[in-house]
Amino acid sequence: MSEDVFKKIVSHCKEYGFVFQSSEIYDGLSAVYDYGQMGVELKNNIKKYWWDSMVLLNENVVGIDSAIFMHPTIWKASGHVDAFNDPLIDNKDSKKRYRADVLIEDHLAKIDDKINKEVEKAAKRFGESFDEAMFRQTNPRVLENQQKRDEIHTRFAKALNDSNLEELRQIIIDCEIADPISGTRNWTDVRQFNLMFSTEMGSTTDGAMKVYLRPETAQGIFVNFLNVQKTGRMKIPFGIAQIGKAFRNEIVARQFIFRMREFEQMEMQFFVRPGEELEWFAKWKETRMKWHKALGFGDKKYRFHDHDKLAHYANAATDVEFEMPFGFKEVEGIHSRTDFDLSSHEEFSGKKIQYFDPELNKSYVPYVIETSIGVDRMFLSVMSASYCEEQLEGGESRVVLKLPPALAPIKLGVLPLVKKDGLPEKAREIIDNLKFDFKCQYDEKDSIGKRYRRQDAIGTPYCVTVDHQTLQDNTVTIRYRDTMEQERVAIDRLAGIIADKVSLKNLLKTIG
Numbered sequence: 003m004s005e006d007v008f009k010k011i012v013s014h015c016k017e018y019g020f021v022f023q024s025s026e027i028y029d030g031l032s033a034v035y036d037y038g039q040m041g042v043e044l045k046n047n048i049k050k051y052w053w054d055s056m057v058l059l060n061e062n063v064v065g066i067d068s069a070i071f072m073h074p075t076i077w078k079a080s081g082h083v084d085a086f087n088d089p090l091i092d093n094k095d096s097k098k099r100y101r102a103d104v105l106i107e108d109h110l111a112k113i114d115d116k117i118n119k120e121v122e123k124a125a126k127r128f129g130e131s132f133d134e135a136m137f138r139q140t141n142p143r144v145l146e147n148q149q150k151r152d153e154i155h156t157r158f159a160k161a162l163n164d165s166n167l168e169e170l171r172q173i174i175i176d177c178e179i180a181d182p183i184s185g186t187r188n189w190t191d192v193r194q195f196n197l198m199f200s201t202e203m204g205s206t207t208d209g210a211m212k213v214y215l216r217p218e219t220a221q222g223i224f225v226n227f228l229n230v231q232k233t234g235r236m237k238i239p240f241g242i243a244q245i246g247k248a249f250r251n252e253i254v255a256r257q258f259i260f261r262m263r264e265f266e267q268m269e270m271q272f273f274v275r276p277g278e279e280l281e282w283f284a285k286w287k288e289t290r291m292k293w294h295k296a297l298g299f300g301d302k303k304y305r306f307h308d309h310d311k312l313a314h315y316a317n318a319a320t321d322v323e324f325e326m327p328f329g330f331k332e333v334e335g336i337h338s339r340t341d342f343d344l345s346s347h348e349e350f351s352g353k354k355i356q357y358f359d360p361e362l363n364k365s366y367v368p369y370v371i372e373t374s375i376g377v378d379r380m381f382l383s384v385m386s387a388s389y390c391e392e393q394l395e396g397g398e399s400r401v402v403l404k405l406p407p408a409l410a411p412i413k414l415g416v417l418p419l420v421k422k423d424g425l426p427e428k429a430r431e432i433i434d435n436l437k438f439d440f441k442c443q444y445d446e447k448d449s450i451g452k453r454y455r456r457q458d459a460i461g462t463p464y465c466v467t468v469d470h471q472t473l474q475d476n477t478v479t480i481r482y483r484d485t486m487e488q489e490r491v492a493i494d495r496l497a498g499i500i501a502d503k504v505s506l507k508n509l510l511k512t513i514g
């Protein structure tokens with residue numbers, strides 16, 4: 003897939019009411035987006051899939067909904083005031099701003115691409131007898147690139163770990179990384195930039211307090227650890243899940259809903275005994291990957307990417323990456339956060355935040371495994387994987403969103419063949435019976451073919467056409483989105499046929 007396809011997905015999102023630029027009539031607000039009538043349904047379905055997979059499938063995971071505003075000291079304790087920074091660099095010619103680490107990561111990805119292309123070429127040439135491992139170990143061009151990559155990577159990881167901004171700049175210079183816009187290598191120094199938004203709470207006369215818009219939902223969970231543990235009588239191990247908005251003043255915000263300044267997270271913090279965290283880390287990695295793969299986009303679209311630089315609080319961390327039109331990108335982070343957050347809140351609040359473990363007969367600060375996924379990035383990955391342009395017989399083509407049926411905004415399109423003879427009334431009657439279970443859409447405008455195309459474009463898995471025969475024998479033609487096959491079925495079978503494919507329950511059963 004290419005950037006070109008990405009552009010098409012972005013315009014498709016707008017054209018069919020999935021995603022709009024925020025404040026569009028005022029020329030937009032950078033990196034802020036609104037979800038339209040289709041987008042909100044898809045987004046809600048994604049959230050429900052996540053939420054149910056956490057709180058229904060796990061007896062020991064419960065949810066909360068904490069406020070966006072929190073006491074400012076929380077962000078001192080969490081380390082965000084001092085360390086939630088990104089290294090930024092400007093190109094003096096284009097005046098564009100970049101994340102220095104992302105420039106280097108992209109450069110590394112390019113070298114990887116070169117290597118992989120070389121391997122693919124050879125695989126084609128040698129056919130079945132191809133030994134990939136051997137080729138990678140012996141081919142001089144691959145070896146040369148691999149060595150170059152490893153050297154840069156080692157320097158990069160060390161610079162990040164040491165927060166060595168000069169070295170980050172030097173890597174950019176040494177790798178001859180040019181600004182994609184101006185094409186020049188005229189770079190400024192690298193500086194740290196704090197990503198938190200702040201505002202004031204209370205009127206100035208009674209002494210306003212500087213508060214932050216939360217940059218992650220996780221802290222709302224940590225500060226409620228005792229509340230939930232005590233009132234819910236939770237026993238370790240247990241988890242707290244939350245879905246909510248987060249805000250980051252991102253330096254580079256040019257990739258549609260991949261990187262936004264206001265976005266939504268689905269986070270789950272799982273509290274465990276100290277010493278057992280890496281076991282749980284491995285378990286949640288597996289559980290979360292299963293959740294992703296169950297959507298059926300193909301296992302090849304996912305990979306884990308272990309972190310080079312561990313955050314100040316983590317002792318293990320990995321990303322679930324998804325193959326977006328612009329390459330493999332992080333959709334979810336899974337982190338072993340140790341007891342950093344709870345201990346830190348103990349220290350800053352002066353309150354004891356511990357768990358008495360009846361089996362061990364002692365109190366301790368629990369360790370935490372976090373799974374943190376962006377709703378919007380998940381949305382983008384679902385859109386990218388579902389968007390499909392198909393050539394049909396007779397020179398026609400269609401754009402179809404092959405959304406997993408459980409996530410599709412509309413489950414059923416109901417189309418009267420003509421706008422008269424009682425067909426519209428019959429169509430409405432079908433909707434009135436099914437509307438309690440499925441979101442249905444009535445459409446009587448234009449030819450049936452055009453109406454099918456419209457439903458294809460928003461990913462509706464089923465359409466039924468009501469015709470004159472329907473009035474006589476209560477049957478309709480049902481048409482399947484992916485195969486475009488049609489068959490005649492009795493109206494009273496519709497609920498069963500549709501439920502079988504679109505039910506979230508069936509999807510959850512594949513992972514639960």
Ligand code: ATP
Pocket residue numbers: 218250252259260261262263265266267332333334335374375376377378379380
């Ligand atoms: P990145 O390295 O891409 O900035 P991150 O590692 O800072 O992401 P986390 O802090 O681990 O991200 O946040 C968890 C998840 O929240 C990410 O995997 C991503 O899906 C989502 N997320 C983070 N920042 C944004 C953003 N600016 N816009 C949309 N989603 C985001």
